[in-house]
Structure formats: structure tokens, C-alpha cells
Amino acid sequence: MENKLIVSYAPHLRTERSTKALMLDVIIALVPALLVGLFAFGIRAFLHVLICVGVSVWAEHVWCLFIKKESTVKDLSAVVTGLLIAFNMPAAAPLWMGAVGAVFAMIIVKGFFGGIGHNFVNPALAARAFMLACWPVQMTAWTNPVFGKFFSQGTVSGATPLASPDLYALSDVFLGNIPGSIGEISALALIIGFAYLLIRKVITWHIPVIYVGVFYILSMLAGQDATYQIFSGGLMLGAIFMATDYTTSPMTTAGHIVYAVLLGVLTMVIRTFGTLPEGVSYSILIMNIVTPLIDKFVKNKRYGGGK
Amino acid sequence: MYLKTFKGGIHPGDRKELTNTVPISDCPPPKEVIIPLRQHIGAPCEPCVNVGDRVLMGQKIGEATSFVSAPVHASVSGTVTKIENYPHPGGGEALSVFIENDEKDELFPEIKEWDLDLSKDSIKAFVEKQDAKEIVEKVKNAGITGMGGAAFPTHVKLSPPADVKIHTIIINGAECEPYLTTDHREMLENTKKIILGALLVAKSVSAEKIVIAIENNKKDAISLLEQETKEFDNIEIFTMLTKYPQGSEKQLINAVTKSEVPSGALPSAVGVVVNNIDTCAAISEAVVTNRPLYERVVTVSGDAVNNPKNLRVRVGVKFSELLEIAGGFKEEPKKIVMGGPMMGIAQNNIEVPVIKGTSGILAFSAPETYGKDEGACIKCGKCVEVCPMRLMPNFLSTASVAKDVEKIKAHNILDCMECGCCSFICPQRRFIVQHIKAGKALLKQKG
Ligand code: SF4
Numbered sequence: 003m004e005n006k007l008i009v010s011y012a013p014h015l016r017t018e019r020s021t022k023a024l025m026l027d028v029i030i031a032l033v034p035a036l037l038v039g040l041f042a043f044g045i046r047a048f049l050h051v052l053i054c055v056g057v058s059v060w061a062e063h064v065w066c067l068f069i070k071k072e073s074t075v076k077d078l079s080a081v082v083t084g085l086l087i088a089f090n091m092p093a094a095a096p097l098w099m100g101a102v103g104a105v106f107a108m109i110i111v112k113g114f115f116g117g118i119g120h121n122f123v124n125p126a127l128a129a130r131a132f133m134l135a136c137w138p139v140q141m142t143a144w145t146n147p148v149f150g151k152f153f154s155q156g157t158v159s160g161a162t163p164l165a166s167p168d169l170y171a172l173s174d175v176f177l178g179n180i181p182g183s184i185g186e187i188s189a190l191a192l193i194i195g196f197a198y199l200l201i202r203k204v205i206t207w208h209i210p211v212i213y214v215g216v217f218y219i220l221s222m223l224a225g226q227d228a229t230y231q232i233f234s235g236g237l238m239l240g241a242i243f244m245a246t247d248y249t250t251s252p253m254t255t256a257g258h259i260v261y262a263v264l265l266g267v268l269t270m271v272i273r274t275f276g277t278l279p280e281g282v283s284y285s286i287l288i289m290n291i292v293t294p295l296i297d298k299f300v301k302n303k304r305y306g307g308g309k
Numbered sequence: 310m311y312l313k314t315f316k317g318g319i320h321p322g323d324r325k326e327l328t329n330t331v332p333i334s335d336c337p338p339p340k341e342v343i344i345p346l347r348q349h350i351g352a353p354c355e356p357c358v359n360v361g362d363r364v365l366m367g368q369k370i371g372e373a374t375s376f377v378s379a380p381v382h383a384s385v386s387g388t389v390t391k392i393e394n395y396p397h398p399g400g401g402e403a404l405s406v407f408i409e410n411d412e413k414d415e416l417f418p419e420i421k422e423w424d425l426d427l428s429k430d431s432i433k434a435f436v437e438k439q440d441a442k443e444i445v446e447k448v449k450n451a452g453i454t455g456m457g458g459a460a461f462p463t464h465v466k467l468s469p470p471a472d473v474k475i476h477t478i479i480i481n482g483a484e485c486e487p488y489l490t491t492d493h494r495e496m497l498e499n500t501k502k503i504i505l506g507a508l509l510v511a512k513s514v515s516a517e518k519i520v521i522a523i524e525n526n527k528k529d530a531i532s533l534l535e536q537e538t539k540e541f542d543n544i545e546i547f548t549m550l551t552k553y554p555q556g557s558e559k560q561l562i563n564a565v566t567k568s569e570v571p572s573g574a575l576p577s578a579v580g581v582v583v584n585n586i587d588t589c590a591a592i593s594e595a596v597v598t599n600r601p602l603y604e605r606v607v608t609v610s611g612d613a614v615n616n617p618k619n620l621r622v623r624v625g626v627k628f629s630e631l632l633e634i635a636g637g638f639k640e641e642p643k644k645i646v647m648g649g650p651m652m653g654i655a656q657n658n659i660e661v662p663v664i665k666g667t668s669g670i671l672a673f674s675a676p677e678t679y680g681k682d683e684g685a686c687i688k689c690g691k692c693v694e695v696c697p698m699r700l701m702p703n704f705l706s707t708a709s710v711a712k713d714v715e716k717i718k719a720h721n722i723l724d725c726m727e728c729g730c731c732s733f734i735c736p737q738r739r740f741i742v743q744h745i746k747a748g749k750a751l752l753k754q755k756g
């Protein structure tokens with residue numbers, strides 16, 4: 003018996019909450035918004051999700067095989083990335099586009115930089131920015147929701163709520179009865195997901211609440227309809243599910259606060275002064291790049307004094 | 310109710326229900342004891358008996374060689390059969406004295422039977438007439454060390470530098486490691502001796518205030534102690550949140566006094582001395598009867614054990630005998646740990662002896678033990694969030710792996726107390742503490 007005893011260093015207890023468990027929780031938190039997206043955009047949304055998730059998982063697996071590392075698809079992070087890419091697609095965009103985005107995310111952004119934990123920007127967001135740069139027309143061809151009519155293609159709407167605030171009622175914007183990308187239309191569904199993430203302690207409240215809060219205040223100061231602004235466009239999706247990505251956000255709570263405040267300011271600046279109405283993706287990408295600097299300078303005050 | 314605690318930490322689940330209602334039972338003395346001469350932090354002892362000598366129970370067999378050291382005593386009466394190296398539960402081997410028990414338990418003549426009446430007045434009067442120096446001397450001669458694991462010699466704690474004033478004694482009843490229940494049972498079964506011990510500690514350093522700090526998962530102990538200390542104005546019972554590592558000295562001090570012990574300093578720097586519950590009981594014995602520390606309470610538990618128990622055992626009894634008394638194994642254990650699951654030491658041999666710092670012997674089958682694989686750090690910051698010392702465990706671990714001495718220094722590796730919160734919480738199951746240990750060794754070597 004002697005030799006069979008495992009001798010390892012303390013601690014001899016580990017949390018059940020492995021990366022896989024956490025990612026599963028993120029997936030569950032994405033379900034409400036996913037359902038709204040499927041309900042609103044029907045079969046096309048379904049196909050986008052299938053393709054983005056499938057290709058992401060496949061690309062990660064192939065990459066791991068290629069560099070002869072143990073495949074990390076089991077940790078479910080590729081599924082999350084795939085879902086987020088799909089969430090950022092307009093339903094009318096060609097289906098192959100999502101596949102290209104997924105390959106870009108998993109291989110160029112994640113794989114090239116060393117796999118999970120080593121990417122310096124959020125893969126899903128980088129894929130979105132990439133697609134937006136390559137195919138600006140298709141990536142902004144948002145359709146009106148066709149609730150319930152599963153096989154309807156929907157009509158392309160020229161105006162997004164963000165670009166033309168007068169077209170849509172606040173309640174529609176909040177619930178998701180607006181044109182937009184598959185996963186971003188319903189603020190309510192995203193907020194339900196946020197509550198779930200908080201309850202399951204996957205993330206803390208700081209980044210989403212401060213990001214949206216700062217943006218709200220600035221928007222109000224700028225004389226805009228702040229409530230309308232925070233519920234439209236990709237802000238909720240970005241603040242809750244993208245800006246909180248573990249790898250690309252700072253590590254300390256103080257760091258989270260600095261990061262979130264800067265995000266709010268940047269988004270406001272881009273939405274107001276930029277040529278694009280949507281500033282969330284670019285703000286988060288920029289802050290992803292700034293994150294290592296925040297981690298360097300914003301540290302916890304360690305026990306017993308000193309920095 | 311808002312409960313006091315410290316920043317950071319984890320909730321591993323206390324799993325104490327296995328033994329927290331099981332009264333302490335006396336374990337029959339073994340046929341042979343093996344007493345290591347290294348049982349504490351500091352210099353090991355020199356043997357002061359020879360092979361063939363007859364020794365009495367409580368007789369000194371190992372002499373302390375420096376101030377930060379504590380003598381070792383025989384835990385049975387009998388004959389010294391061997392003095393040689395033997396596997397040590399702390400790792401490696403240590404010079405150990407083997408004593409064959411003559412089953413007579415003949416006490417060393419200096420040791421008296423307990424004769425003190427434990428009524429409040431009698432306790433007060435007894436403490437009143439003690440001399441501070443003498444208490445420290447008796448504690449030193451009795452070889453008392455911290456009994457929670459680190460085994461720091463207690464008389465050193467009771468001898469703070471002349472220029473510091475100790476205002477508060479904290480008695481550590483947190484017992485924050487999962488599974489362990491020795492302090493809990495001692496508080497319930499040995500209440501008065503613990504109170505006496507606490508008063509003696511306070512007297513030895515002339516502290517005005519005593520705080521007995523207990524986690525709120527031990528409600529029965531809290532109410533019993535509250536009742537028993539009612540007539541002692543200087544004793545306060547302090548209820549804390551159940552959280553690991555609440556019983557770590559620095560975190561405990563922070564919860565109780567709000568102050569923080571400066572990096573690298575001892576608790577006396579903030580006017581505090583911390584002692585364990587069972588250390589207090591041992592101090593009472595030493596002062597009243599001159600009885601040295603040669604027996605202690607050990608929790609034998611874990612999911613692989615048939616009848617988890619709290620046992621009062623002699624120092625030097627083998628783990629295997631105690632596991633036998635606890636009903637043997639339900640399932641074949643995958644891991645045997647001395648101490649708690651968070652900081653305890655995994656054993657590859659259950660023939661090692663109990664030492665003064667053995668608070669528990671835990672036997673686990675799967676799934677409480679995890680495999681060998683670790684993932685890459687995903688920078689989730691969870692380890693940073695839980696580190697009670699507010700360090701950056703992720704940076705420490707990656708820098709240690711990369712052997713980046715500058716970086717581990719910059720991130721204050723020496724402040725890490727190896728509590729294990731970071732490894733516990735890491736979703737990538739990284740062996741953070743293990744890396745940090747290697748990093749500390751590297752730093753020592755490189756200077
Ligand atoms: S770094 Fe050290 S002190 Fe901090 S949680 Fe890890 S083991 Fe504990």
C-alpha cells in the first residue's frame with residue numbers, strides 16, 4: 003500500500019470550480035440572450051450560432067494537434083468564444099463569414115499567442131473587428147426581428163436604434179424588439195445573464211456596473227438620452243460578457259475599477275466623436291491592450307504595509 | 310449579524326461534522342514510541358539519554374540546543390532501545406529515540422498529579438501568586454510548542470523584546486482548517502484549563518486583555534466559554550466569520566485588533582501574542598503539575614476512515630496505530646495527510662510517529678485529491694482576490710517557474726505564508742504554492 007499513496011504538496015483540497023465549470027456557467031448565462039436572438043432572427047441566427055461555435059471548437063482542436071499540445075477544447079472556452087462571435091453577427095450576414103471570424107479568433111488571436119491565457123485581446127472581439135474591417139457592409143446589415151417566424155429572412159433595416167434614436171421606443175430597446183446583431187438586442191436577457199454570473203461568482207460586479215455607470219453619467223452630461231443609450235447597441239453585451247473576459251482584463255479589483263472607468267470614457271468618446279456609431283468593441287480592444295499596464299501599476303496594498 | 314474577519318480567504322467547506330461531536334477518547338499507550346528530536350521550528354535537540362537507559366514518563370530525553378528550540382520528553386516509561394534516524398512526518402528523516410513501553414506509566418518524580426481546584430476564585434488566586442519569569446521557565450522546560458502545525462517554541466513567544474509592550478493575548482480558537490476538531494473538543498471538554506492557561510500567558514507577559522477568538526461554526530464552544538469567563542473581566546470571547554485562513558496568526562490579529570503585523574515582523578510588533586487552544590491547556594499542565602508536553606489530541610478523520618475520532622495520544626505513537634483505532638480504512642486511501650487539508654503534509658509512509666505539531670491525521674480516497682495536470686494561467690485574478698496577504702500569486706508562480714529572481718523579489722515572495730488559498734481557488738488547477746516554495750528556495754540560494 004505504501005507506494006500507492008499520493009505525495010503532493012498542500013493544499014489537498016481544490017475548488018470544484020475549474021475553468022470548465024466557470025465556462026459552463028458563462029454559457030448558461032448567455033442562454034437568455036441566445037433564446038431572444040433565435041426567437042427574433044429565426045433559422046439564420048441558429049445557423050450562425052452553429053457555425054461559429056462548431057468552427058471555433060474545431061479550429062482550437064486542430065491548432066492544438068498541430069502544435070502537439072493536449073487539446074484544450076474540453077475547457078469549453080472555445081464554445082464561449084464561438085457563441086460570442088455569433089452574438090456579434092447580423093443575422094443577414096453570409097454564413098461563411100462567421101466561420102472565417104472563428105478561425106481568425108482561435109488561430110490568429112489565441113493560438114499564435116500561446117493558447118488559453120496568453121491572448122492579449124479578446125478573441126471574439128478581435129474577430130468582430132476583423133470582420134467589420136473586411137466586410138463593413140455585410141457586418142452592419144442588421145435586419146428587423148421577425149419574432150416567431152422561424153424561416154423568415156427578415157427585412158434589412160437601414161437604421162439602427164443607436165444611429166436613429168427617434169425610431170424606437172425605450173421598452174422595445176430594453177426588451178429586444180429592435181434590429182441589431184444576434185445576441186445584443188435584448189438588454190433584459192443580457193442582464194439576466196449578468197445576474198446569473200454574479201450569483202455563481204464567475205465575475206464580480208465591478209467592470210460591467212462601473213463601465214455602464216460611467217458611460218451613463220457622461221452621456222447624460224452630454225445631453226443625450228442616457229437610458230436609451232445604455233440599452234442600445236452592443237454596450238450591455240460588451241460590458242457584461244466581453245469586458246469581463248478573464249485573460250484580457252486586469253487582475254485586481256482596483257485594476258477593474260480603473261479599467262472600467264476608462265472603458266466608459268473611451269466608449270463615450272468614440273460614440274460621440276467617431277465616425278462609427280458603435281464604440282464598444284474598439285474601446286474594449288484598446289483597453290485589452292492597456293490591461294498589462296494597469297496590472298503593472300494598480301496593485302493591491304499588501305498585508306503589512308508597502309505597495 | 311456582521312461578523313469580524315479579514316480580507317480575502319476562501320470557504321473550502323469545513324467538513325468537521327465527522328468528528329465535532331465525538332468526545333476526545335484516550336488512546337491506549339503503544340508498545341513502543343518513536344520520538345523524533347526535531348519537532349519544532351528551530352534547532353533540533355541533542356539526545357540526553359543512552360541506549361539501554363530506563364526512562365520515566367515525562368523525563369527529558371532531548372535537550373534544547375539554542376533559545377529557539379524546545380526540549381523533548383519521554384511519553385511512556387520504559388527502556389531506550391535505539392537512537393537512530395527514522396522517517397519524520399514533516400519530511401525526510403530525523404534522529405529519534407525509540408522507547409519500549411514497560412506499561413507502568415511511571416511518572417518522572419518532578420511531575421505532580423493535578424491538585425488545583427478549578428473554581429473561579431481558586432484560578433484567580435493561583436494566577437495571582439505566579440511569577441511571570443517562572444511561568445516562562447516552566448513552559449520552556451515543558452517543551453511546549455505551538456500545536457497547530459508550525460510548532461514555534463512557545464517560550465519564545467512569551468519572551469518578547471524588552472522594549473515592546475504586549476497589550477493583548479489572543480487565544481486562537483479559529484481552527485479554520487477543514488476536518489480538524491481538536492481545539493473545538495478541547496474548548497468543550499477542557500474549558501477551565503484553557504481559561505487558566507490563557508490567564509497564565511497574560512500574566513507571563515503582563516498583558517491586560519485576553520481575547521479568545523472563535524469561528525462561528527463552533528457555537529457551543531462560544532456559549533460555554535462566554536458563560537465560564539463571565540467573572541473574568543479581562544477575558545473577551547470574540548466571534549468571527551468561518552473562513553479560511555482565519556486562524557493564521559496575521560489574519561487573526563487583523564480580525565481582532567484591526568492592525569496589521571508589518572512584513573517580516575512578529576505579532577509582538579503590534580503588541581499581541583497569539584497562542585493556540587491546546588497550547589493553553591498544555592501551559593496549565595506545565596505550570597500546575599510540571600507536566601511536559603508529551604501527549605496531545607489528534608483528529609483522525611477523512612473520507613477513507615471508518616470511525617473518525619478525536620484521540621488523546623502519546624507523542625511518538627505511529628500513525629498506523631491511530632488509523633487502526635479509528636476503525637481502519639473504509640476504502641483504500643489515496644492520500645494520507647498530517648495536519649489539515651489546506652496546509653498539511655502528505656505522507657508516503659504511515660509508520661511515522663505523531664509529533665507535538667500533529668493536529669490531525671487525514672486519510673482521503675478520491676475525489677478530494679486531484680491529478681498532476683495544471684493548465685496555463687488564464688489571468689482570472691481569482692488567486693489575487695483570495696490571497697490573504699494580498700500578493701499576486703499568479704505572478705509569483707509564473708516568475709518562480711521562469712526562475713525570475715528579480716520579479717519574485719519585487720512581488721514580495723517572502724510574505725507568502727503558503728496558506729494555499731490561491732491553489733485552492735485556481736480554476737486552471739495550477740500548483741501555485743508548490744511553485745512559490747520553489748521560488749523561495751531559489752531566492753534563498755541566490756541571496
Ligand atoms: S500567495 Fe501565499 S499567502 Fe497568498 S494565497 Fe497563495 S499561499 Fe496564501
Ligand code: SF4
Pocket residue numbers: 685686687688689690691692693702703731734735736737738739741
Ligand atoms: S487563479 Fe490560477 S488562472 Fe487565475 S490568475 Fe491565479 S494562477 Fe492564473
